[in-house]
Amino acid sequence: MAVISAEELEDQAELSYIRGTYEVALLDSEETFDQTVVIGDIVADEVVAGTGGYARLTFTYDAADIAAYSNGQPLSQKIANFVHDGSSEDIVFTHVALIRNVGGTRTVVGVESVGSTAVLSNGETAAVNINLLHGRP
Secondary structure (H helix, E strand, O other), X not given: OOOOOHHHHHHHHHHHHHOOEEEEEEEOOOOOOXXXXXXXXXXXXXXXXXXXXXXXXXXXXXXXXXXXXXXXXXXXXXXXXXXXXXXXXXXXXXXXXXXXXXXXXXXXXXXXXXXXXXXXXXOOEEEEEHHHOOOOO
């Protein structure tokens, strides 16, 4: 049996997380997403850009975001804050998707239902904990 050191796991985490940009998208869908979800599914159900000021949010990880291995690979807490622009159009969504973009190739990391239909209006904000989305189809 091979033994992998904590240092090697941290190196692998750095390769896995730092090489790309992450995008967080809001979806309005009645679908039940599973492991077969692909980027085309996300694009088809994404809230229309500009509706209530909606736009995908992006972020990256850097080496400082990867904590020491301890029964799993912890990453720094990232929060995506979607803010309604105060216009008359509501941002209506049912799911949040995390997308990884490496060199222009986008893949779905995870999709999470918000449990019901959420509506942002009049400058309201939705804060999404990114750690909840990693690896969740």
